[in-house]
Amino acid sequence: MHSHRLLLVDDHQVVIEGIKGLFADHADIVIAGEATSGEQAVELASKLHPDVVIMDISMPGLNGVEATIAIRQAEPTADIIIYTMHSDQRFILELFKAGISGHVLKADDPALLVRAVETVCAGGTFFTTVTPQQLSRQFQGETAGDDEARLALLSRREMEVFRLLADGLALKRIAATLCISPKTVETHKYNIMEKLAAETPADLTKIALRHGLIKP
DSSP, X not given: OOOEEEEEEOSOHHHHHHHHHXXXXXXXXXXXXXXXXXXXXXHHHHHHXXXXXXXOSOOSSSOHHHHHXXXXXXXXXXXXXXXXXXXXXXXXXXXXXXXXOEEEXXXXXXXXXXXXXXXXXXXXXXXXXXXXXXXXXXXXXXXXXXXXXXXXXXXXXXXXXXHHHHTXXXXXXXXXHHTXXXXXXXXXXHHHHHHTTOSSHHHHHXXXXXXXXXXX
């Protein structure tokens, strides 16, 4: 039987002990580590490579949001479930953007935390206060607004290059199409990705598709 490794993060030891008790009878769940601060959580995540991190938010020093972002960068395969008293949707949306897989309130039935871990381990997501679909719609709406502001920063030539890059054309082909040098295309590509806050060519394609600038 494959076991799933959990890292528990909360600045109150009594909460950690309570979570451990919830999973005491689950043979497929192993408590790999415990952290009482955000800094310790980031350090342990890098050492232990947990499958799931159960993360509190309100902690002194590095808080749960900052720790979540750091862990997602260092251990992108780790799923993070936020276990907190905070239920504000804007707050949850920020965490959703950071890549969390679940959100459970401490006021909820403790059995929901167990269900959250089981669901996440099976490849799903689990939110008790808002659905992932609602979060996705909010995220897409915000992203679209951000895109429009950033697209307005592109020059006419940059927009031409952007469309061709998003359509998957190679740099040399774009250069030939626009009668400019590959070096110039490379410079435009760098500036476009900076202005659109894109990390990969795939991000350019996603932005272009969202705004109907290329055909699916």
